[in-house]
Amino acid sequence: MTSYRARPDQTAWLTVPSEFPWNGFGDDVAWAAEVAQDRVVEEAPVAVRTAVAESALAIVRSTPPLPGVLERFWWLPSIGGVGVVAHLSAVQLEGALVSEPLDAFALAGAGEWSRRSRRSKAPRSRKRSTACC
Structure with missing residues (x-):
């Protein structure tokens, strides 16, 4: 099968790496910290930034529900909404x-x-x- 990549709107759907290093991130901790830095407003309490980083770590470390998942995306248009992780399989x-x-x-x-x-x-x-x- 030919390989391909899905490119959803990255302002709402965040690509969840399946392995590291990935896109300049050496590990999952660095990726999660960047997610929190990028998605949380500056004036937010430290507890909010920590919660987002912990959520990102939990998601990136989770095992997909089915074998053969090609890509994962986290629905994160704003902080505080419903969390959704999409698993792409073909x-x-x-x-x-x-x-x-x-x-x-x-x-x-x-x-x-x-x-x-x-x-x-x-x-x-x-x-x-x-x-x-």
Whole structure:
């Protein structure tokens, strides 16, 4: 299978590394500290920054719920909201993508494949979705 990367809006969805070093971060502690520094307003109490860093550490150290997770994203548009972690997996099911194999999806990216799917003449009974969560 061809590799690919999802790029959601990073102001709301934070990419959660699956291994370190990653993007200049030597370890999970450095990454969590940067998340807290970046996402918490300066005037927030130290306890809030600490709580965000601890949450980031817990998330990055957690084991995905299923094997084969390619990427993880943390929904963090603002501090204090509901926490969501999305796990991205891509699986090709026999007969599910008859006209376009999963490799075509990976090469084009989710947005392009989604646009082509809406224009395709696939039977209405076959639903195609790029939603992961």
